[in-house]
Amino acid sequence: MARIKPQALLLQSKKKGPTRISLSTIVTCNLIVVLIVLCLVATYRQWSQRSRNQLDYGLPNLVDVDTVGDPKKFDLPSFAILNTSKGLITVELYKEGYPEIVDKFLDSCQREHFKGMLFHRVIKNYVIQAGDFQRLGAAEDWTMKGKPDSISPKHEAFMLGTSKTKHDDKGFELFITTAPIPDLSDKLIVFGRVIKGEDVVQEIEEVDTDEHYRPKSPIGIINVTLKREV
Structure with missing residues (x-):
């Protein structure tokens, strides 16, 4: 059985090892998450304000x-x-x-x-x-x-x-x-x-x-x- 050289073993271990995530990738993902949360909050506030206005004017939210x-x-x-x-x-x-x-x-x-x-x-x-x-x-x-x-x-x-x-x-x-x-x-x-x-x-x-x-x-x-x- 042929022996595998140490350099070949080193190359194989590098290929199979876990991929490291860069700092810029982490920062970008965090920014995306923050933007999504802000959009959800803004949408909720707009919906809440619209509901309050409908109640103030006595207008129905459901079809009669x-x-x-x-x-x-x-x-x-x-x-x-x-x-x-x-x-x-x-x-x-x-x-x-x-x-x-x-x-x-x-x-x-x-x-x-x-x-x-x-x-x-x-x-x-x-x-x-x-x-x-x-x-x-x-x-x-x-x-x-x-x-x-x-x-x-x-x-x-x-x-x-x-x-x-x-x-x-x-x-x-x-x-x-x-x-x-x-x-x-x-x-x-x-x-x-x-x-x-x-x-x-x-x-x-x-x-x-x-x-x-x-x-x-x-x-x-x-x-x-x-x-x-x-």
Whole structure:
């Protein structure tokens, strides 16, 4: 049997021995692992924030069986809760009556347009108004007219409306009636009604105002929460 030379044995042992991993390879693998972890954390945070936003607005995370096939009914909440400095006012939205106005209102809520908005006009036995303080419009006309003996149900108190004037991107005017108004349909687009918190509306109505119907102490909307059910 032929003897294997020592040099041949040395070469064979080098070939069969474990391969050494370089330091640069280890560093590269560690960097890849760190990047993967960071991506997972960022994805989780984004998902968590989206879930919180959906809960804040009362939007459903799961499809409701009754709304399958009708995306509008699925997407639009039916109620809005105005969290004011005097308390909560819950309003039911007339989605079928004025869908375009309700869409704009909901969009304004989601953009937090009403957050911190003041009630800048308070006219006792008529309306409280929030929005552009330079637009008095309908509210000013109402103070110049008396009340008729007979009132249509559409003109009742605690209705939520907005001005019939053209809406722009600057804002969205809100009116809540505090008494029956004879020419309500001529001045406002009524797209909802107060179903809870009438006492809060009346408390706002009773605040002291100046000669221009502006509250002497700030009263405003802290935020608005949208709900499908209350």
